[in-house]
Amino acid sequence: SAVISQKPSRDICQRGTSLTIQCQVDSQVTMMFWYRQQPGQSLTLIATANQGSEATYESGFVIDKFPISRPNLTFSTLTVSNMSPEDSSIYLCSVHIRTGVLTEAFFGQGTRLTVV
Amino acid sequence: DQQVKQNSPSLSVQEGRISILNCDYTNSMFDYFLWYKKYPAEGPTFLISISSIKDKNEDGRFTVFLNKSAKHLSLHIVPSQPGDSAVYFCAAGGGADGLTFGKGTHLIIQP
Numbered sequence: 001s002a003v004i005s006q007k008p009s010r011d012i013c014q015r016g017t018s019l020t021i022q023c024q025v026d027s028q029v030t031m032m033f034w035y036r037q038q039p040g041q042s043l044t045l046i047a048t049a050n051q052g053s054e055a056t057y058e059s060g061f062v063i064d065k066f067p068i069s070r071p072n073l074t075f076s077t078l079t080v081s082n083m084s085p086e087d088s089s090i091y092l093c094s095v096h097i098r099t100g101v102l103t104e105a106f107f108g109q110g111t112r113l114t115v116v
Numbered sequence: 117d118q119q120v121k122q123n124s125p126s127l128s129v130q131e132g133r134i135s136i137l138n139c140d141y142t143n144s145m146f147d148y149f150l151w152y153k154k155y156p157a158e159g160p161t162f163l164i165s166i167s168s169i170k171d172k173n174e175d176g177r178f179t180v181f182l183n184k185s186a187k188h189l190s191l192h193i194v195p196s197q198p199g200d201s202a203v204y205f206c207a208a209g210g211g212a213d214g215l216t217f218g219k220g221t222h223l224i225i226q227p
Binding site for chain 1: 139148149150152157158159161162165166167169170172205207209212214215216217218219220
């Protein structure tokens with residue numbers, strides 16, 4: 001398994017500002033992902049962050065709004081830029097671990113962001 | 117288009133009985149499937165996964181069944197306990213891609 005420390009756990013931010021969320025994993029992992037869960041919704045993939053290459057963004061998400069860093073195999077950051085109230089969500093990082101034919105995916109505790 | 121569907125928003129089960137949570141998918145390229153449990157204000161907790169080359173995987177009280185021809189999977193919890201009350205998400209993945217999640221089913225275990 002993998003243990004992921006994500007911070008901050010929550011924040012209240014002013015519109016127009018930016019927030020950087022950090023994820024630290026207790027082991028080296030190749031695949032790291034960032035998700036968003038809007039109120040009352042399921043989890044939606046924002047981007048895939050692999051070390052040594054630029055993040056790959058899903059449809060509807062762009063690098064200028066959600067820049068991602070992946071400096072090594074145990075750490076990643078997601079920045080929510082120029083925030084508006086519509087960005088109020090839970091943001092989660094995740095890692096996948098493949099063992100034989102089984103894939104397991106583990107999540108951080110989430111960052112509950114409220115934009116006012 | 118929703119590629120992973122959980123058609124029951126909620127399910128109520130008596131303590132000690134079997135809970136069966138269902139999930140359907142449309143994308144035949146998915147090659148693994150996972151179930152998560154989530155409490156409010158916490159990240160999803162991984163429960164169990166299954167590869168597309170298997171039809172069953174069991175871990176303690178949790179068993180996942182996969183029917184590839186029907187593009188359907190289910191999670192069985194036996195026996196159900198009060199601590200199992202939570203929202204359960206089905207998710208699917210393929211290759212090096214991230215996961216696609218269903219909308220979740222709220223499981224309520226009644227004493």
